[in-house]
Amino acid sequence: MDTHAAYKSRWLPWVLLLPSFVILILFLYYPTIETFVLSLYQVAFLGLSKSFVGIENYKILFTDPEYLQIFKNTVIFAFFVVIFSMAVGLALSVxxxxxxxxxxxxxxxxxxxxxxxxxxxxxxxxxxxNPQSGIVNYLLTITLGIAPDWLTNPTLAMGLLVFVAVWKNVGYNVVFYIAGLQNLPGEVLEAALIDGATPWQRFWRVTFPLLSPMTFFLLIINTIYAFFEAFPFVDLLTKGGPSNATNILIFNIYRDGFEYYKTGMAAAQSVILFIAVVFLTILQFRVGEGRVHYGG
Structure with a gap:
């Protein structure tokens, strides 16, 4: 299509795109660059002064046992959230x-x-x-005679966080999986039925492979969700406890930046989280896209 036939002025498209460029620069590109720069500084309380320290913040983080434990917590949390959220979403969609x-x-x-x-x-x-007045413990008490302390037991607290995150996000997966199921080629499913395939065989050998583009897309989205959008659950339920057992990267960044005012360290953690998610996304593309089958 001839651009000059659509626009009388060659500058008009750029003028129309200018508001989007301004928003992206101010609220996306500039904060991202500023975070990378800030991670190389040690910042005083409330940013009153800062001194260049290079990669010292990163050295401190990667030699700090507490931070390494937080990183491990994040990986465990993200793994179970992604697996259960997608598996439950697919099952409910079917x-x-x-x-x-x-x-x-x-x-x-x-x-x-x-x-x-x-x-x-x-x-x-x-x-x-709630261990004392929650309905879950009330039902467990009258049926099984137990009342777990969900928020002070490290394993139970992490399990609760995973459960809440899965419950919150499973509806998103259901929407996309139902859309995928409704757009499957009917003749392929009918052919499998005529060939005598059982429902289980039809699902794993026909339906699930045909859903691979949707599964691949949701794998990326759920990974990003697990790493970046779990902050409210940690903040409201566990505050990272007990003993940092449920402290994950996104919550620790907030705590270091806005409670302890260690701005440089928080910026360095943001960069690490950003790089980790980018790495996982690229890895998923390299490993998973070869197994994605487009078309019927």
């Missing part, structure tokens, strides 16, 4: 895709948790899993 009575209501109820803000979801589960 069930919700069945034409049964009330299927519209079922789909709406599955998607509803994603519409809640993370803060609201965190507060809901904080009340539900």
């Amino acid at each position: 069930l919700a895709n069945q034409k049964v009575s009330g299927w519209r209501i079922y789909r709406l109820l599955l998607i509803w948790p994603y519409a809640l803000s993370p803060a609201v979801a965190g507060v809901i589960f904080l009340f539900m899993f």
Whole structure:
């Protein structure tokens, strides 16, 4: 298409794009560059002064056992959130895709948790899993005679965080998986049925491979979600405790930057988190895209 036929002036497209460029520069590119620069400085309280220290902040982080434990916590948390969120989302999508009575209501109820803000979801589960007055412990007490202390046991606290994060995000996966299931080529599924394939065989050998583009997309999105969007759950439920057992990178960045005012260290952690997510995304593209099958 001839650009000059569409626009009378060669500058008009750039003028129309200017507001987007200004927003991207001010709220994305400039803060990103500033974070990289700030990670090379040691910043005094409230930024009153700063001194250049090079990569010293990074050296401190990678030799600090506490930070390495936080990094390990983050990897464990992200792994289980991604696996369970996608697996549960796919299973529920297959069930919700069945034409049964009330299927519209079922789909709406599955998607509803994603519409809640993370803060609201965190507060809901904080009340539900309260060791003294929560409904979960009340039901466990009258049925099994146990009342776990969810927030002071390291394993239970991490499990609770994973559960909340999965519950909040599974609706997102359901939306995309249902869309993928409804767009599968019907003739392929019918051919498998005629060939005598069992429902289990049809799913793993036909349906799941055809969903690989959607699965690959959701793998990237869920990884980003697990690393960057879990802050409200940690802040409201565990505050990183007990004994840093549930402290993850995104929460530790906030705590160092806005509670302890270690701005340079927080910036260095932000850079590490950014690089880690970029690395995982590239790795997923290199490993996973070869197994993605487009088309029917």
